Amino acid sequence: MPTLTLYDSMARELREVTPEDGQTYRFYCCGPTVYGPAHIGNFRTFVMQDTFRRVLECLGMANRHVRNVTDVDDKTIRESQAAGQTLQEFTAHWKAKFQADCEALHLLPPHVEPGAVDHIGHQVKMIGQLIEKGHAYAKEDGSVYFNVASFPEYGRLSRVADRELKLGAAQTVNDSDEYEKDALADFALWKGRKPEDGENYWPSPWGDGRPGWHLECSAMSLEYLGETFDLHSGGVDLIFPHHENEIAQSECCSGTTFAHHWFHITHLLVDGGKMSKSLGNFYTLADLQEKGYTPMELRYVYLSGHYRHPLNFTLDSLQAARAAMKRLSKFETALAIRAGADAPPAWETLRGLQAIGPFAPAFEGLCRDLNTPDALGKIFTAIKEIQPETLSPDEAATCYQQWHFVLAALGLMLTADEEPTDIPAAIHALAEERWAARQSKDWAQSDALRDQLAEAGWVVKDGKEGYTLEPNS
Numbered sequence: 001m002p003t004l005t006l007y008d009s010m011a012r013e014l015r016e017v018t019p020e021d022g023q024t025y026r027f028y029c030c031g032p033t034v035y036g037p038a039h040i041g042n043f044r045t046f047v048m049q050d051t052f053r054r055v056l057e058c059l060g061m062a063n064r065h066v067r068n069v070t071d072v073d074d075k076t077i078r079e080s081q082a083a084g085q086t087l088q089e090f091t092a093h094w095k096a097k098f099q100a101d102c103e104a105l106h107l108l109p110p111h112v113e114p115g116a117v118d119h120i121g122h123q124v125k126m127i128g129q130l131i132e133k134g135h136a137y138a139k140e141d142g143s144v145y146f147n148v149a150s151f152p153e154y155g156r157l158s159r160v161a162d163r164e165l166k167l168g169a170a171q172t173v174n175d176s177d178e179y180e181k182d183a184l185a186d187f188a189l190w191k192g193r194k195p196e197d198g199e200n201y202w203p204s205p206w207g208d209g210r211p212g213w214h215l216e217c218s219a220m221s222l223e224y225l226g227e228t229f230d231l232h233s234g235g236v237d238l239i240f241p242h243h244e245n246e247i248a249q250s251e252c253c254s255g256t257t258f259a260h261h262w263f264h265i266t267h268l269l270v271d272g273g274k275m276s277k278s279l280g281n282f283y284t285l286a287d288l289q290e291k292g293y294t295p296m297e298l299r300y301v302y303l304s305g306h307y308r309h310p311l312n313f314t315l316d317s318l319q320a321a322r323a324a325m326k327r328l329s330k331f332e333t334a335l336a337i338r339a340g341a342d343a344p345p346a347w348e349t350l351r352g353l354q355a356i357g358p359f360a361p362a363f364e365g366l367c368r369d370l371n372t373p374d375a376l377g378k379i380f381t382a383i384k385e386i387q388p389e390t391l392s393p394d395e396a397a398t399c400y401q402q403w404h405f406v407l408a409a410l411g412l413m414l415t416a417d418e419e420p421t422d423i424p425a426a427i428h429a430l431a432e433e434r435w436a437a438r439q440s441k442d443w444a445q446s447d448a449l450r451d452q453l454a455e456a457g458w459v460v461k462d463g464k465e466g467y468t469l470e471p472n473s
């Protein structure tokens with residue numbers, strides 16, 4: 001099997017991915033802030049992290065994947081109040097929605113998905129240690145700040161110079177007027193209670209309040225992965241200040257390296273620019289589904305771009321994904337028929353498969369800095385060479401496994417339910433009625449319904465397990 005390499009944003013070079021302890025690859029991904037639906041930019045990051053996880057699994061590498069849920073911060077508090085709900089009710093709703101979207105996009109659930117509110121004690125403990133070691137100070141209003149000047153290595157990841165640091169901090173810390181910190185770059189570890197926080201405060205040795213956002217990832221990665229772990233990941237916007245602050249907090253507490261490897265995903269652009277509600281190009285998964293696109297088509301669009309380059313999303317790119325996936329589906333169907341397979345092999349049987357024959361070049365592409373567009377290109381090259389009808393049933397069965405190995409690495413599923421969802425409900429109902437008529441061998445009724453569907457512009461094609469509908473072109 002190939003060696004997996006991935007760009008490390010700290011070392012600024014490709015590095016081999018291998019578990020430091022020789023056993024389990026441990027990695028942490030900054031998760032969503034649950035105050036509304038995640039947008040398709042967020043999901044570029046989560047899908048790329050999932051693809052990385054899938055490649056580890058395909059290589060047979062044991063791993064531990066932790067992704068947190070930010071369920072207390074300025075935005076969650078503000079929006080829960082606007083919705084007239086408790087913070088817990090409000091964030092539970094959006095967390096469930098996020099998880100449903102993840103499932104639709106075929107993301108493997110992380111092994112641990114901890115929430116910040118359940119780890120207030122862990123964060124308070126860490127603040128105590130930072131104060132004790134001289135890296136943090138409490139102010140009279142009950143807030144505690146990290147003293148950036150106490151950590152000379154601050155800025156190592158983002159290479160942010162002192163001057164930029166001050167500027168950046170001034171731009172990103174919007175509470176600089178409201179809180180009494182000593183230096184502009186210092187950031188809050190604990191925010192003293194304010195009237196607008198409502199009931200959302202917790203006790204601490206420095207008074208009631210709540211943790212600063214950056215601290216939760218330091219506390220939860222420590223709890224679930226230990227002081228040092230293999231890889232930390234997020235979108236590029238998190239490099240500064242979030243990841244820089246996480247490194248400072250964690251390394252000042254533990255005195256050792258926080259994460260060995262940093263994996264950052266470049267932003268998704270929409271129509272060539274930043275997604276924005278006012279431009280009408282801000283999409284959630286539900287928005288795209290309403291337009292008749294499927295989550296798998298969106299996943300395909302993500303895979304068509306390399307994670308280190310900006311990816312420009314357009315509705316046309318979803319159309320292109322649909323056409324490409326149709327070609328893949330056709331190949332899969334022909335191969336399945338030849339192999340006599342009626343369902344894809346289970347994920348467990350694919351992990352660690354050693355010889356992947358014609359799809360080896362595609363998998364090698366994935367293993368070279370997660371080059372998903374290269375992998376897709378190599379898949380198309382491979383299927384051009386293979387005529388499933390000419391394979392023996394045994395050869396087809398082997399090829400079918402190898403095919404699913406590489407699809408599993410990409411997290412692509414090409415099933416009948418990946419048909420466009422823009423089939424009108426009435427047409428679906430007619431098709432269902434016709435299928436039922438066929439099952440009960442009422443051929444006259446089945447034919448009449450087929451004609452009705454044709455008149456409405458739809459062709460129905462029958463398979464062994466069900467039917468598919470296509471527009472009558």
Ligand code: AMP
Pocket residue numbers: 030031032033034040041042043044045070233234235236237238265266267268269
């Ligand atoms: P948030 O819910 O805002 O904390 O973001 C969740 C994840 O999405 C983080 O890793 C962000 O860096 C990432 N993210 C935010 N916007 C984009 C975007 N346009 N493209 C890719 N990733 C993004």
Ligand code: ZN
Pocket residue numbers: 029030031217242246
């Ligand atoms: Zn984080």
